[in-house]
Amino acid sequence: MRIIGIDPGLNTTGIGVIEVDGDRCRHVHHGVARTRPDASIAARLMALKDAVRAAVVEWQAETGAIESSFVSVNARSALALGHARAAAILGLAEAGLAVHEYAPNLVKQTVAGYGHGDKAQVAEMVRLQLALQRAPTPSDAADALAIAITHWAHERLAVRL
Numbered sequence: 756m757r758i759i760g761i762d763p764g765l766n767t768t769g770i771g772v773i774e775v776d777g778d779r780c781r782h783v784h785h786g787v788a789r790t791r792p793d794a795s796i797a798a799r800l801m802a803l804k805d806a807v808r809a810a811v812v813e814w815q816a817e818t819g820a821i822e823s824s825f826v827s828v829n830a831r832s833a834l835a836l837g838h839a840r841a842a843a844i845l846g847l848a849e850a851g852l853a854v855h856e857y858a859p860n861l862v863k864q865t866v867a868g869y870g871h872g873d874k875a876q877v878a879e880m881v882r883l884q885l886a887l888q889r890a891p892t893p894s895d896a897a898d899a900l901a902i903a904i905t906h907w908a909h910e911r912l913a914v915r916l
Contacts, residue, residue: 757783759816760903761807761847762895763839766790768803769895772814773885773903780907782885784814785896800842807846819847820906822898823856857905862898865905877901 756776762769767790772783788806790799811819821843824836847854860870867880878890878897884904891897 756818757814757816758903758906759807759811759814759819759847759852760899760901760906761819761821761843762898762902763803763821763836763843764895765799765803765835765839766792767893767895768806768839768843769893769897769899770807770810771891771896771898771900771903772810772816773900773907775907778911780885780904782887782891782900784810785891785900786810787893787895796838800838803839803842804846804849807843808850811847811850811852816850816852818855818906819852820855820857820902821847822862822902823858855906857902857909862901862905865908866901874898 757772757774760771768788770788771785773780774783788803790802821840824840844854863872863877864870866884867876874894878894881897881900881904882890885900891900
């Protein structure tokens, strides 16, 4: 099964795809979708939705995982993140995928063993878990792979329980 992980952001959205076979997973793809800050909000959201949908099709993902919202002190940042999340969720749903959401701290806890780890720690643990030569970059793509790994881990646990 292929899982696509999405780390939403209005400027940069991370995309990571892993392939799962039982207790093993391997790296398939990672990258980012970027929008132009000078474009209208509608154009940026359409671009994100289309990029996510295109990644699902190109990499033949069968299920999707996305980072859930978190409370931010900055209302403008929280609103922009909410818009980006909605666009990404629509891209996944439009491609026919089920969408699973994971809190940022749960992703860090699952991948790095500590719910408040920094981006470099998460990227290094993703590198180790996927047997990559280098940590995936940029950090948005590493986070997207971490989200996909989190979905795999939690689905495995749910099946065993």
